[in-house]
Each structure stands twice: as C-alpha cells, then as structure tokens.
Amino acid sequence: MSPRLTALDALHRALGATMTDFAGWDMPLRYGSEREEHLAVRTKAGLFDLSHMGEITVSGPQAGELLDHALVGFISALGVLRARYTMICREDGGILDDLIVYRTADDEYMVVANASNAQVVLDALTERAAGFDAVVRDDRDAYALLAVQGPAANAILSSVTDADLPGLKYYALLPATVAGKQVWLARTGYTGEDGFEIFCTPADAEHLWHALTEAGAPHGLVPAGLSCRDTLRLEAGMPLYGHELDTSLTPFDAGLGRVVRFDKTTNGGDFVGREALEAAAAQAEAKAPRKLVGLVSEGKRVPRAEYAVVDAEGNPIGRITSGAPSPTLGKPIAIAYLDAAHAAPGTAVAVDVRGKHEPVEVVALPFYKRAR
Template sequence: MSDTSPRKTALDATHRALGATMTDFAGWDMPLRYGSEREEHTAVRERAGLFDLSHMGEFTVSGREAAPFLDHALVGNMGSIGVGRARYTMICAEDGGILDDLIVYRPAESRYLVVANASNAQTVLDELNRRSEGFDTEVRDDREAYALLAVQGPASPRILASVTDADLDGLKYYAGLPGTVAGVEAMIARTGYTGEDGFELFVSPAQAPRLWKALLAAGAGEGLVPCGLACRDTLRLEAGMPLYGHELTASLTPFDAGLGRVVKFDKTANDGRFVGRDALAAASEKAGARPPRKLVGLVAEGRRVPRAGYAVVAGGEVIGEVTSGAPSPTVGKPIAMAYVDAAHAAPGTPGVGVDIRGSHEPYEVVALPFYKRRK
C-alpha cells in the first residue's frame, strides 16, 4: 500500500512547536496560520512576515542549449534573461492552455532555476523532460535540494541586511545573487507573492531550521512574525496576483487571463517556434478583435464574502464568475477577482452583483490591483 500522507517540509517540527494550524496543501503539510491570519496579514503590510514556501517545485536546467530549450518549452524569451536576473513566465499546452505560471532565475550563463507551483510541479517536470528531447540540456529535479523561506514586508530589507553582507541595496526586483545569510549559504532573490518588498531565500533543507530561527531573532525588534498560507492568499489577492487553479487554468490562455504580455512571439531561437505558438497567436488575434471576459476586481458594498465559483450577475443575467474572494484587511471590505463579460468590465459599471446563496449582493467593479505599495 502506498503512503498517501502529506509530505513535510524541513521546518515541520518548527511550525508545530510554534503552535501552527497545519493543513494539507498540494500534498504538503503546511502552516495555515500561527494565530490570527488578519494579524499576520497586517504584519506583512506594515512590518514583516516570515514564510515557509518549501512546497514549491524547483528544477535546474543546464547545458549548452539550456537557453534555446527554455525558449522552446516556455512562452517567454528566456535567452534574454541576464545572469543574476529572473522573469515571470508560463508553460502552456499546444492548445495554448496554461499548465502553470513560473518564475525562472538565471544564476549562470548556462544554468537556470525554474520554480513551479506545488500543485503543478510534477506536471511541469514531466513537460520539461518531454520537451527537452533534441536539445543538449539537462533537466534536474531539485525539489529535495531546496528549502524556500521568504521574508516579506517593508521592514524586510533592514532585517535581512542585519544578517548578511550581500549587496541588498544593489539587488533589483526580480534578481538574485548568492550570499550567506546568518551563516547559511543561500540564493537571495528579490521576489515574492505579497505585493510588498521582500526576499526569497533558497537554502539547503538541513539549514532551514537554523535560518528560520536566526531570521525570527533578527526581526524581533522590527515586528517580524511567522506567517501561514492563509494570509499569503489574502496578500496576493489584494495585490491582484493570479493563483493557479483560480485565475489561471488549463482552459485559459495567457490572453484570456489578461497576461498576454508574457508571451513573446519575437523570440529568435528555434526560428521563433515554441510550444503552443500557433494557438497563442490565434488567441492574441481574438483578444485584440473582440476581448473575451476580462479579469476585474470587485469590492463589496456589504459584508458578505464572495467565494470562488460564485456567479457574477447584472440585470438578472449571469455575466461572470468569481475566481478568488476573501475579506480584505487592508481595504476593510470583502473583495474578489472575477472574470466578467467585457461589457461589464469597466471600473464603476453599475448594477453588478454577486450571487451569494441566492441573494444578489451589490459589488463595485474596480481596476486591479486593490492594493499597491508605496515605493
């Protein structure tokens, strides 16, 4: 009989010692919250939070043809990423459907680190392996090689600077560099999923508990708190960041999701060919001629919370569907992202509501994101 129990990160005992409420997420036992998710959310917005993201999938792509291979396998222009930089991109099926959204780092000229969502990690690995045929490149599953910790929030640069000599001031958004943090070797990336400034630290799993403890100690005076997945979700929702399985699915193309900018048709590698190109070109043309449903923000006039799958209505007709919804600590009202018919997508469109258990609750259509940090 196979073991179907959730996998545990290197910080599992640490989370339990802190009294975390644990949950099964994408086959991993992960901390949902340590106390109040609202307090954790507010800490990240105003001070700083510490996250365990070790459930993410990491794959190293290396070799002489690593760049042209990734240009073939993914929709973005991976060959143009500078060494030490990173890029948000997607892997799509031949029909243009999104299989996952990814961050790709380029730590060396002929080496890339592809980071996938936990729920899609095996799919991404299988597709990379399948698509690598004919290229002089190696795809290595490094999920066991990394633990991933994130320090997010306005105080995060000061906290991290107190435990590393790395040049954080020179580290741009979507860039990474090797360094030592509290005596632990790490790849330090200025990336995140909260809408705040912050860093993600790729380290050896064996060193993760030591680094977690050191970061909590370094951030004690700054109000750093451990944070779970619940507040990570409300933070990314306020920042208008898509979540796979909600705003992104295999039945949507990047153009359907309003993210057509990540698709680069002007790639020179492989004569400009990449997996899904023809379908994506057709989707681009369709989006330009007659936009499909658009992803918008919705802010409640009342207190009832919309959830994924709830119908968006106007004039007694269903005009869309909620993809993510939650109470927003920052906005102070329930908010949602939803795909709605283009005719109802303009901010301020009157008469829009959400069907919440048979009651049509009024909502204001707003532009995304709901929250944008001051720089």
C-alpha cells in the first residue's frame, strides 16, 4: 500500500525535503540540516506539517461521560476551549496511546491520536461508545495540522491573526482567523518551546503555510521536519509512543501516573483499566521496580533505542528507549528504563554500544526546560 500524502506533499518536495514513510504517511524528515532546524526552533521558530496526526471527534449529550469511561483522564471536567494530555489504556492497564483531548464545545471534543495508533484509538472509542448517547467520528481527512514552535512563534502568529494570543493559555484553543482562513488555534506543541498548532481544512493548508512562511521570514522561521521534532521532544523529556510508551507499560511505569484520575464522578467512577491501574499505582507507591530516567554521555558514541544499560560489573540494569546527539547540550543524551536501584540522578552507569561500554550519568528529566 502506498503511503498517504498530506495536502502539503508537493510543497515539501519543492523545498527539497528528504521524505520518509512514517506510520503510513509520506512525511518530511528534514529540509536541510536537522541540527540547524532544531536550533532554529530553540532560538527562533520552526514551521511543521503534522497532518499525519489522527483527529477523532466525539460529540453528543454523553460525549464527556464516554471519554471518562474510555480514557484515564477526567475529561468531562475539562473546561470548554481547554485541552488535556491523557491516555487510552487496555483493561490490563497497558497504554494503547497517549492523546491530547480538546473540548471544542459543551458536548463536543476533538481527540488527537498519534498517527501510528489513530485507527486503534478510533476502533477502541467506537467500541467503548456502546450504551452512551454519543457519536464517534473519524475526522482524519477533515483536518490538516500545522505547527509554529519557538520563541518567535507569538510574534509570527500575531502578524497574521487578530486572535487574543496573549490571552490564549497553554493547553487552550480558540476558533480563529489566521491569514484569512478559519482554523482552530491551540497553544500546544511537542518541542519544549512555546508555540501554536493550527487545525485547518486540507484545502487551506498551502495558503496558511505560505502566509506563515512570509510572516516568519523576519523572525528566522524555517521549515522543520520530523527528525528535529524528535530531538526537540527528547531534550524536553517528552515520551514517544513505541519508545517510552507501549501496551506492556502502564502510565505509572512511565512516571506519568498523574494523568490517571481515580476521582472521576461520572460512570460511578469506573473506566477501562481502572482495576489494573489501581494495582499499578499501589506498586509504584510502594517501590517502583524501574524508573524512566535521562542519561548524558561525555563521549561521542550515541546511545540508541534498545541498547542495554549496564552497571559497573557489566550486569544489565535497563534499556535505552530513545537516544540522539543533543544539539542544545552538545553531547549525546538518552532516555532509559533503569532498575530503581540505579536510577538516582548522579549515578554512573554505562551503555553497551556495539560491545563497548560507554560511560553515562543518570540525570533527572527533562534535559532542557525553556526559560519562562
């Protein structure tokens, strides 16, 4: 099966992007130097095409109750025009996907899933909707998604919209006109920087890309691909499904137990996976057997996903989930699951890099946090 194309496919190719098959989509990996794109987002701004993400609309009188049942968060308590990071889990507590849910009206929500899991999430929500007065709609073809991320994002957007950007809080959204087009404008992102995500119709995507490119030129805006998006989220300590998260792990395993709300007042407090997640929470409180940590190397060899982490005697104590050279720190970094006994910041361990043990130090996540 041929990969799907975003509405901006021809534009990416005209810009000379290196394209890659990502979760069934042909997506721009980089346009030139991924390091320069990364640093532009950290210091100026980057423009991303994220149209591979999966939008699912849940609407109806019991839309909130359905999402309270289907997801681990207390979604019906979310204010209108606010967003929440949450997860959808199996009955055994395993993570099916991590999500952002936007409440677009009293009885309507937009669930945004990772591209690789969009169909899984759609199927699960559809199945879990049984008995609720709510409708689950696949809106993946209804939206294109652009993102402007970086310190200059606010200045760039303010020149093409009259929306109240200063009043738009983090994890909030509003209906807005951007460059003459009607969009949903959200203050969310996956880079560790301030920025905006713009949900528009596919027909408007190219117009908006050009308008944002023109508005961003004086501010150093560059087109940015998925490669730098990965190193940006890695520095910010943000998990990636298939690396830090999967069905073998619960939110508590990943150090993200805060997203699980046992205090829901809808559906009698019940939700899919509750019993298993209560057990996982109790285990984590007693003593988690392993922890998700950061690793920093002073050497040049880069720890990569699935590399083993070993102690001073060479005994396996964990595994790398994500690793890359950090353009911001100027040294290799990684995220890893380690045995709790070796997970304290400052602990010296090593990574088995193709048979050689590369010394690394355990650090607290995130590696990078923007000044506010």
